[in-house]
Amino acid sequence: MKRIATAVAAVMLLSACGGDPLQGGNNNPAPTDTIVVGSANFPESTVLAEIYAQALAAKGVKVSKRLNIGNRELYFKGVQDGSIDLIPEYSGVLLKHVNKEAQEVSSDEVYAALKKALPQGLTVLDKSSAEDKDAVVVTKQIAAQYSLKSIDDLVPYCKDLVFGGPAEFQNRPDGLPGLKAKYSCEFKQFKSLDVGGPLTVAGLKDNTVQAADLFTTDAAIKANEFVVLEDPKNVFAAQNVLPLVNEKKASQQVRDTLNAISKKLDTKTLLDLNQKLSSPDKPEPEKVAKEWLASAGI
Structure with a gap:
């Protein structure tokens, strides 16, 4: 409980101070030789970002991390201005973010529409079967x-x-x-x-x-x-985990590495990762990511 209280206090302090990691002149483009990996401000996104970052680093790609940035409305600005190169995303909500009129709900339809709707310079790589709605x-x-x-x-x-x-x-x-x-x-x-x-x-x-x-x-x-509660009218469309990446940084090595991760990720994996993150010892996402990569042989 102490850790939760501390985390909540930190968020409140950040808000009170007007803290915004993508404002105040801190949105400079990422170095050309580095992939900046970001995450949203919840544990699952953070551990997925760690998985991406660690896997790329193991392949010799130079990476840096900007984790727990905030919500999509905030971090997407960083992806667009080039200060963030890579972030784990969810297909359905990302599609709605870039096209509020999108009506697609099935996994394949959402993925196809998303690839067409993304702003120039951004792309998504292979979607995983892992879903979190x-x-x-x-x-x-x-x-x-x-x-x-x-x-x-x-x-x-x-x-x-x-x-x-x-x-x-x-x-x-x-x-x-x-x-x-x-x-x-x-x-x-x-x-x-x-x-x-x-x-x-x-x-x-x-x-x-x-x-x-x-x-x-x-x-x-x-x-x-x-x-x-079941959602028979599909307010919440398919939400497959996939990497959103700056096209300029998406080399073949980067694509192959991240696609290999997506191939291994399924919904059970997400449940297991979240279960570990919420266990009594509260392991750091970095550790949980490292253990999963080893178990997945990546």
């Missing part, structure tokens, strides 16, 4: 109280319930706007919490929020017997 999650008690199995079941009660999640979920097309458009679900209130972190989990457990946005590979779901 946003999901509407409730406690076992709330699911039983309202007989909930799907978001459709939730609709009659949305107006009476408080929803929790990261601030950006309020405005993303596959967030609250998508729930309103596809299900006519409008919640009584939205509480801005964190990206599938301790604040969101705590909010569900203490009933501060009755539904929340969590990632489907979050170890907290199983640990707390949370219920992931």
